[in-house]
Amino acid sequence: MDHSAPDLFRQQFNQYYPSVRRKLVALIRDEAAAEDLAQETFLRLYRNPPDQPEAIGGWLHRVLTRLAYDYMDKKARERALTQKQEQSMLAQPQEVQSNEQQFIDKDEQEQVRAWLDTLSERDKQLLMLRYEGYSYAEIAQQLQVRQPQVGTMLRRAGERLKRKALKAENAMSHE
Template identity: 40%
Template sequence: MPVLSVEKKRSLNNKDFKNVFEKHYTGVYRLLTCFLSNRATAEDIAQETFLKFYLSPPRELDNVGGWLMRVARNLAYNHLHREKSRAVRESHMELMQITEPELRFEEEEEKDVISQALHSLTERDRICLTLRLSGMSYAEIAQAIEVKETSVGTILARAKERFKVEYLKLKGRDDNVL
């Protein structure tokens, strides 16, 4: 691909943008469609990707395709994270609408047991489990607890096991229940 002309304010001329769009749109769209399993959302995010490229192109233009794929992937992750958060909020709202006192009592009792089990864990285990359940990636968790990303899976597995043991103790159950 010929070197693109970028003006001093780092914007592309329309011809260069059109060339990049025509060359890379299909690949970006295909990646997003596979990643999101939704064509309409993939189209929207592909358009957003190219808008970001048009408004603020990368400093180095020797790997535009890689830059576009990375931006598209990050936008898709952000979309998925927002959708997951929305689903959690909606399910929480549904739980709050339950009016039967007995169910509320059981839920509160269960929350107390879960809270006690969580607080019996080390701070790192508690943070790790909470971050993962809130939808954070291994990379984000690794950064938050200051460990290597490759260690996060092991830390999570051990934290889950310790939580299970504490939870079962508090519920007064045998280890084989879960």
């Protein structure tokens, strides 16, 4: 009796899903994330099944383990970044600025805004989102571009802003 691919996948899903999900919950200790990763595991099985169907148990275990470790690494990096940001904020003394320093800071902010206004709307939006602390993924979603493009786009926008600033400084020094 010949099973079609969807029937075989459905059978494998029904047979292995509970144990895959259970192993992921045990590894990452987050039910919702484990559910998502279990679905990702079976999506990978559907898209690229192992060459030897009898080895599916080991194949699923390798995939779920790799996905779990990638997930935990990502969470650890996020926690480290958050801690670093918190420590940085605590390390900076919240000193009272003199009126003169406040005036200089305001003048500098206005100058940067003026330079930003000379950039394209997209460059301006890119730089502002990054300055406000948005991640590359969030910027990509906001601007509807692919995430790998965001770094290059930010670098180029930063370079254009720097050129505008240098051009403005050179124009002021020649006056």
